[in-house]
Amino acid sequence: MKKLFPPRLILIIIAAFIFTAVGAYASGDGEALSIPKVLLALLTVTIAARVGGEVFAALKQPSVLGELIFGIILGNLALVGCNWFDFLKADYSAKVGIELLAELGVILLLFQVGLESDLSKMMKVGASSLVVATLGVVTPFILGWGVAALLLPNEGFYAHMFIGATLCATSVGITARVLMDLGCIQTPEARIILGAAVIDDVQGLVILAAVTGIIEAANAGGTMQASGIVVIVAKAVLFLVAAILIGRWLSKKTFRMAVYMRTGDAILIIALVFCFLFAYLAAIVGLAPIVGAFAAGLILDEVHWKARRRLRGEDNVDSLIKPVASILVPVFFVSMGIQVDLRNFASPSVLAFAAILTLAAVIGKQVCALGILEKGLNRMSVGLGMIPRGEVGLIFASIGSKLVFKGEPVVSAATFSAIVIMVVVTTMITPPLLSANFKKHPHKPDPKSPTVEGGIDL
Amino acid sequence: MKKLFPPRLILIIIAAFIFTAVGAYASGDGEALSIPKVLLALLTVTIAARVGGEVFAALKQPSVLGELIFGIILGNLALVGCNWFDFLKADYSAKVGIELLAELGVILLLFQVGLESDLSKMMKVGASSLVVATLGVVTPFILGWGVAALLLPNEGFYAHMFIGATLCATSVGITARVLMDLGCIQTPEARIILGAAVIDDVQGLVILAAVTGIIEAANAGGTMQASGIVVIVAKAVLFLVAAILIGRWLSKKTFRMAVYMRTGDAILIIALVFCFLFAYLAAIVGLAPIVGAFAAGLILDEVHWKARRRLRGEDNVDSLIKPVASILVPVFFVSMGIQVDLRNFASPSVLAFAAILTLAAVIGKQVCALGILEKGLNRMSVGLGMIPRGEVGLIFASIGSKLVFKGEPVVSAATFSAIVIMVVVTTMITPPLLSANFKKHPHKPDPKSPTVEGGIDL
Numbered sequence: 001m002k003k004l005f006p007p008r009l010i011l012i013i014i015a016a017f018i019f020t021a022v023g024a025y026a027s028g029d030g031e032a033l034s035i036p037k038v039l040l041a042l043l044t045v046t047i048a049a050r051v052g053g054e055v056f057a058a059l060k061q062p063s064v065l066g067e068l069i070f071g072i073i074l075g076n077l078a079l080v081g082c083n084w085f086d087f088l089k090a091d092y093s094a095k096v097g098i099e100l101l102a103e104l105g106v107i108l109l110l111f112q113v114g115l116e117s118d119l120s121k122m123m124k125v126g127a128s129s130l131v132v133a134t135l136g137v138v139t140p141f142i143l144g145w146g147v148a149a150l151l152l153p154n155e156g157f158y159a160h161m162f163i164g165a166t167l168c169a170t171s172v173g174i175t176a177r178v179l180m181d182l183g184c185i186q187t188p189e190a191r192i193i194l195g196a197a198v199i200d201d202v203q204g205l206v207i208l209a210a211v212t213g214i215i216e217a218a219n220a221g222g223t224m225q226a227s228g229i230v231v232i233v234a235k236a237v238l239f240l241v242a243a244i245l246i247g248r249w250l251s252k253k254t255f256r257m258a259v260y261m262r263t264g265d266a267i268l269i270i271a272l273v274f275c276f277l278f279a280y281l282a283a284i285v286g287l288a289p290i291v292g293a294f295a296a297g298l299i300l301d302e303v304h305w306k307a308r309r310r311l312r313g314e315d316n317v318d319s320l321i322k323p324v325a326s327i328l329v330p331v332f333f334v335s336m337g338i339q340v341d342l343r344n345f346a347s348p349s350v351l352a353f354a355a356i357l358t359l360a361a362v363i364g365k366q367v368c369a370l371g372i373l374e375k376g377l378n379r380m381s382v383g384l385g386m387i388p389r390g391e392v393g394l395i396f397a398s399i400g401s402k403l404v405f406k407g408e409p410v411v412s413a414a415t416f417s418a419i420v421i422m423v424v425v426t427t428m429i430t431p432p433l434l435s436a437n438f439k440k441h442p443h444k445p446d447p448k449s450p451t452v453e454g455g456i457d458l
Numbered sequence: 459m460k461k462l463f464p465p466r467l468i469l470i471i472i473a474a475f476i477f478t479a480v481g482a483y484a485s486g487d488g489e490a491l492s493i494p495k496v497l498l499a500l501l502t503v504t505i506a507a508r509v510g511g512e513v514f515a516a517l518k519q520p521s522v523l524g525e526l527i528f529g530i531i532l533g534n535l536a537l538v539g540c541n542w543f544d545f546l547k548a549d550y551s552a553k554v555g556i557e558l559l560a561e562l563g564v565i566l567l568l569f570q571v572g573l574e575s576d577l578s579k580m581m582k583v584g585a586s587s588l589v590v591a592t593l594g595v596v597t598p599f600i601l602g603w604g605v606a607a608l609l610l611p612n613e614g615f616y617a618h619m620f621i622g623a624t625l626c627a628t629s630v631g632i633t634a635r636v637l638m639d640l641g642c643i644q645t646p647e648a649r650i651i652l653g654a655a656v657i658d659d660v661q662g663l664v665i666l667a668a669v670t671g672i673i674e675a676a677n678a679g680g681t682m683q684a685s686g687i688v689v690i691v692a693k694a695v696l697f698l699v700a701a702i703l704i705g706r707w708l709s710k711k712t713f714r715m716a717v718y719m720r721t722g723d724a725i726l727i728i729a730l731v732f733c734f735l736f737a738y739l740a741a742i743v744g745l746a747p748i749v750g751a752f753a754a755g756l757i758l759d760e761v762h763w764k765a766r767r768r769l770r771g772e773d774n775v776d777s778l779i780k781p782v783a784s785i786l787v788p789v790f791f792v793s794m795g796i797q798v799d800l801r802n803f804a805s806p807s808v809l810a811f812a813a814i815l816t817l818a819a820v821i822g823k824q825v826c827a828l829g830i831l832e833k834g835l836n837r838m839s840v841g842l843g844m845i846p847r848g849e850v851g852l853i854f855a856s857i858g859s860k861l862v863f864k865g866e867p868v869v870s871a872a873t874f875s876a877i878v879i880m881v882v883v884t885t886m887i888t889p890p891l892l893s894a895n896f897k898k899h900p901h902k903p904d905p906k907s908p909t910v911e912g913g914i915d916l
Contacts, residue, residue: 033554033557033558035558035561035741035747036737036738036741036742036747038558038561038562039565039734039737039738039741039747040738042734043731043734043735043738046727046730046731046734047731050721050727050731053721054719054720054721057720057721058720063721096491096554096558097558099491100491100493100496100554100555100558103493103496104496107497261512262512262515262516263508263511263512263515263521264784265780265781265784268781268784268785269504269508269784269785272504272785273501273504273505273508276497276500276501276504277501279494279497280494280497280498280501283493283494283497284494289493289494289497320781321781322723323723323726323778323779323781323782324781324782324785326722326723326726326727327726327727327730327782
């Protein structure tokens with residue numbers, strides 16, 4: 001034990017924490033961006049992520065779980081009288097800084113996942129992904145709607161529908177990180193999960209857009225046109241197809257020109273411009289930026305920058321992105337933990353509804369296992385991998401709490417707490433379940449799908 | 459020419475720019491942080507930095523100058539009727555996002571400079587640095603005060619004093635970047651400049667704190683105690699000495715513990731924690747965060763993480779920081795350009811005062827060449843390297859414009875414009891002058907100071 005956590009290291013960390021906390025006290029408050037406060041928040045979050053990850057790695061658990069739980073601890077220490085870290089939630093600069101870096105972190109994470117995914121291999125399991133995703137969206141939507149209608153008869157028709165919608169989308173971030181930690185990202189199961197999560201995200205966001213549209217139309221006294229829903233659906237599908245087809249061509253052309261660039265790090269900068277551009281374009285057409293970042297990672301291919309690498313000896317995109325990601329990605333997971341308010345767990349009725357909603361969310365996604373068309377795969381891992389709702393669920397819940405119908409928010413404060421609990425539990429149970437499952441069914445390298453060096457150009 | 463700028467690349471870049479500009483129009487406005495807008499701003503700035511850097515590299519100029527000038531173009535295109543990029547100044551999310559990333563960028567830049575500097579070699583030229591810095595602070599202070607008193611008789615005594623203060627501090631960012639681009643960062647001249655710039659920064663900030671204190675005391679109807687000035691000075695000196703002595707010991711201990719860490723990238727994360735911690739602590743004692751980041755880079759030493767590297771095969775801090783810096787550092791230089799308002803150049807009286815103030819700023823720093831105690835060095839390069847006022851000058855000017863004496867701001871709007879022009883000109887003339895000077899006097903490797911492998915432990 002002494003070797004694992006040398007007492008001096010712990011002392012140093014505690015000293016640093018106290019120091020930073022005291023510093024937060026000493027300095028004033030304001031609405032202008034204060035860089036020292038951002039540094040303080042970044043330091044706190046980074047140290048918490050590292051200590052949490054280290055503790056969970058020692059317990060043979062995915063380090064992402066440690067980052068989440070240490071985030072929850074940071075965010076709720078005020079409950080036991082320690083308000084050192086309140087500035088993470090209360091201070092303007094700390095909040096804005098962490099939010100910004102966390103969002104860049106999750107965008108980079110999905111970009112990394114896209115880079116590690118191979119489009120041609122993804123196509124092979126594309127049919128399975130589509131069936132898995134559709135089952136995994138429709139079932140929880142109906143289950144969630146039903147549970148809400150049964151248990152919350154006082155809430156309106158639209159609240160029930162909205163609660164159903166929050167159960168739809170899979171948060172691929174957690175699952176992807178666990179699969180990466182386990183070294184299983186190249187398995188067919190992982191490809192089905194990631195492919196399904198992307199399709200899921202699109203389907204979930206389409207449902208969200210449709211439900212929001214219906215409620216807004218009802219609020220204005222009318223009903224939504226079917227054509228409006230068709231437009232939302234068409235936009236999303238078109239974006240992904242266009243991104244993959246045009247993006248692949250554009251990437252090849254751009255990297256060919258990179259050979260002539262005189263300034264260094266051209267590969268890294270071009271790759272990041274693609275990542276940010278596609279994330280931005282996804283947002284413009286009404287999708288989550290992470291969908292665009294994933295698409296950008298999917299289209300970038302090692303052959304594109306081969307010439308530049310030969311000429312300048314620059315590194316591969318994967319290894320250039322890694323240092324940037326290892327700073328920013330943990331910020332995302334810790335900040336998700338910080339947003340959890342443990343006081344929600346105090347009300348028995350909220351807790352009961354949350355428990356049943358969580359059950360609906362978990363069971364709803366287990367249906368996904370039935371959607372796999374290939375034989376001999378670990379079906380259960382797909383069902384488990386689809387469980388986490390993570391940031392997508394949180395985003396849905398916060399949109400619902402801002403949506404007003406007849407003067408009342410569609411998602412009430414109590415319902416919001418229940419949704420948050422569902423999100424937290426589904427997110428937290430996935431890593432241990434998934435790693436236990438993968439350890440019980442160790443992956444055998446698939447002889448039928450050898451790695452295609454350099455990938456295939458479209 | 460065709461090989462240099464393939465027409466297709468230009469087309470792609472223009473298309474991306476138009477697209478992003480149109481996107482900025484399409485989306486709404488607000489005071490909440492909008493991640494798509496941050497992405498749009500980051501994309502615009504990154505592409506501008508890259509294109510600017512590439513153009514200036516082709517013209518055999520330091521690419522940092524291209525980043526600055528393309529920043530000025532982005533910030534002033536509205537003057538010729540193109541308001542595509544107005545969102546960079548007007549939109550809340552774009553502004554906050556760019557400001558935050560730019561500040562992290564300049565902190566990382568100074569950390570990199572610190573990493574490349576060797577404390578023991580710095581000590582060797584420490585006496586020169588101290589004399590150079592002191593001459594370079596006192597002379598411009600007096601010159602600036604005198605010029606202001608002669609040319610602006612209508613402005614008060616305190617305004618004259620404050621204008622003198624804005625001429626004090628050297629902005630080491632620009633010079634460090636030029637020296638890195640030229641591959642001259644290891645020369646004794648570079649060490650004198652960097653050492654002097656750090657001492658300069660401390661001296662400049664002490665003068666700023668003292669002048670501000672005097673004006674505030676006068677405003678309250680009293681006068682400042684001499685003891686108050688002594689406290690400010692003592693705090694700054696103590697910080698640097700303590701940072702170097704304690705930090706070096708702490709770094710050795712922490713990296714020794716890194717050997718036991720199970721999660722990856724420990725070297726990078728610990729190094730960044732040091733960088734952010736020292737930057738934060740510098741801010742707490744009233745210094746600029748970049749001073750702390752430089753000190754952190756100075757104390758980290760390759761021997762400290764040797765054991766971890768041997769065990770895990772992780773990269774050196776320098777190469778791990780590089781990808782992070784190559785994204786963030788250009789954001790800083792472009793954003794400095796964006797802040798320049800070319801309309802200031804329209805008023806002849808402002809222009810005249812600015813010209814004479816700039817002359818005072820340049821001449822004031824040439825006195826530095828006299829402070830070098832070693833023989834046979836390129837004295838002129840030190841004088842030239844101390845010219846840029848950069849972000850420090852801008853920070854001083856903005857503090858002055860917010861400081862009120864008898865109901866009037868100490869630094870008036872016209873004076874502020876003149877100071878901005880001085881900052882821009884001193885910043886812009888340094889790279890070409892410095893690179894021309896270093897090309898005329900190519901550096902001969904110094905046989906008397908061979909590289910000490912691994913450095914010296916304090």
